[in-house]
Amino acid sequence: MLQELQDVINDISAEVGVPTSLTDTRLNSIVFGPHEDTGIDSVRRQALLLRSTPEWVREWFGRYGIDKAVGPVRIPADPERGLASRVVVPARYASTTCGYICLLDVHHELDETRLSTVVDAAQELGRVLYLDQQARYSDADLLADLVRGSAAVRGKAAARLSEQGRFPVGWPITVLFLRPLGGATSGMDALEHWLWRDHGALPRGALRCLDPEGAVILAPVPPTAVPAHAQRIVDHLLAGNHDLPELIVGIGDAQSDLHDAHLSYEHAHLAARAAMVWPETGPVCSWDRLGALRVLIGTPGHVLRYLMDPRVALLIEGQPSHAGLIDTLETYLDSGCDNQATAARLHVHRGTVYYRLEKAAALCGMDLSDGLDRLALHLGIKLLRLLESKAD
Template sequence: MTALTFGQRFTPATGPDARAGDAFSDRAAPTAGALTLQNLLTAIGSGYLETICAPCGLEPMVCGVLIWDVAGPVSIDPGDLVLAVGVAATSSAFPELVDLAGRAGAAAVAVKGPLNDAWISSLAQGAGITVFAVPRELAWDQVHAVVRRAIATASATAEDSDAAPSRDLFALAAAAAADLGGPVQIHDAGMHLLAASPGDEFGDPWRTSEVAGHPPSELLGWLRRTGLLERVRGASRPIRVGPPGSPSRLVTAVRAGTEVLGFVSVSEGAVPLGLEHEATLLEIARMATTSVIRLRVAEDAERRLRSDLLRSVIDGTGSAFVLASRLGVHADEEFRLIGFQPHGGVCGQPIEQIQVHGLVELGMEGAAHGGLVATSGSRTYALLPSAQQAVHEVKELAGEILGQATHQLGVAMVAAIGTASSGLARLPTARAEVDRVLQLLSAGNGPPLATFDELRSRAVLAELRELAAERPHLLHGHIAMLREIDRTQNTQYISTLRAYFDSACDPVEASKRLYVHRNTLRYRLRRMKERCGLDLLDPNERLIAELQLRLTVET
């Protein structure tokens, strides 16, 4: 590995003899292969750079990587990723470096900890430049090498950018439509539109809904209910489908081996679709495979980056602004968080967690408005735009995923649906709500799926129970005294009081619950007051007594 030299800058060499990884050079003009910060993070993967603050988003171009020399004059050029080698984030030199890099138009500054995120964010905002954190255990030469390689690779492959797989698919759809005599659409495995032939019929509900960028929920539901979607996935030949309100069409799967990558369909036009059209459609599906795979690889890299961003935000370490920028939404976007975990709270093997993540991700792809998935520990979270789907639809979706986990993976799971929240900055709070419900569901024998609103009272009690464990004096008083009397004298004051509270303080109903005469119940209540001073006619004492009772009895 090349040793670091302060003040050294790498920019991709240019010209007909240039090769990826050529030597360091003076700054040239930004190359065609320059990366955005977003693309750089995708290319190098997680574990190298963590976004602390990105006031201008992650769209700035990275043209080179510069090793900062705090001891001597070093020029910073536009597009540089400045590695703050030897500069502590807490030193007076760091604000000067951030300010200098911002004024020079650098892409970003990378620094090692210990970090004060709030302070660094204020510096980044003031200078208008992105700041990355580098793990303290990572060597600077590793970071330098991986960034250098990403920039060089981007430069070397820039000439291939015109052969974008999406353009290939649109060209294929256009040619197929001319050959088949009807509109052609190509979808991914989640039925999101990848390409369509020109002049496609926008009056078709199938097509019109997809123009908005998401699958048509009504038609997806129809395909699932009728079993046609599974038939298409499993069939070796095209299947004819006739969705309500849409023309009849032939649909076949795009495959790589046994894996379904997507679908190709042709709508019936003036000429009825026959056997010759089926053979042509199969050939088109075969031709689409390579482009769909290339598109999927690019999307997988993007999905991984988004997933890493979501995980960092729900963990409380990432930037909600950067996540919003990456998703193309406002930071105050309304959302709903769903959480999944195995019943009991722990996955058996690491591979099991990977399978669960993939299953949830696949389920979100099939959702009407998509979703973003991230795994943290043994829990998998899905972020959904709450304004787009009703709670019952979200519950239905989560229930389907739980069923698939049981039948396909043999894993019993629970799922929690959080409340609708505004602002991605509230994701850590939403995660805490979801975690609380997952904890309650996993510990009990009730249904495996619930919303936070459905378990709100139990969630509040669970949080108060944790608070009481930290401050035991909150549980001192009448209930503790009655519990001790029950233990030493074989009385039944606690069970009597529990039945009384469960019956809304109705003596008649409480006596029925206890299978005793109501006079017996009244006698016990009177004796409680005599022995420990509990006055159930005092509303404050009654409230505290019931709360202490539930905090120490309920599980």
């Protein structure tokens, strides 16, 4: 699909003789025509590098009604912000605007005759974009049904995907859950734009959809794949994508049957949640490596507050007047009770660590040389982080 779009844009660039690009409806770049570097403005240069468009550009273009336009729209320059004048031609199909052809018109040379070629091409581009969007929506709906639907809905989605031959017979599947750190709206917008690109790193047949908190990718796993196969997919996906928001990624357990994809989704979602609560498990967190934390992250919220050892609660009560005790304890336990490593991670002297540990032990009445006491402390602090995250 991209090559087809690229060919049309290349032809337009050659015909009208100005830098030309195709964007989606949010003005984020899809393909660019050839151009001389000296002939473009800073906005296009940024689009080339990041493939995204600043919000102020969308607002500027919106002032001139491109969202409702059915023909070419002239956009005046904004020299103070490095924006040259442009002509924007909507790429429409079935009464739907699917994208825009953006032509730099620095010297105001694009008259009606020269633009007629662009208008004709816009119809073909609109058709290609529209059909691609419909295919995406269909795939996204199938995946959403497969991982979030009722048992009956999941069964129908699995049967349809099997009929389509989307996945090699006998191959397991796994789910990746990508969540913008902090969950900001701007982060979700960038993630949505990125999600629907053609990703060479995704295995053939992979499905994608948006989730209220992020993005879901379902990918087939070769039966002979190494255990780190899903991690490698994530590494390839994120490599060089500087326009993406900061992400955490949850990886679900591979499932041998497509009907069980919802289990991998649930685990991936929980793993991503764990990486938000306990940063030391992320930014890429695999469900099969969470260990004992799986018990905590999977426990219903109304049960959590009853699980904490009451002695840990004494530490919480003393926190205002004993700053750093809980952080020091957590780092110490995370470091395998290695005092030197704890001091290095906290950037304090080892004597400070000893003092804080002794103070914490006296405050809560626990013996740090006792394995069960250390376990109660470690799980209690992890539980505290989880409760704090739910309160935010």
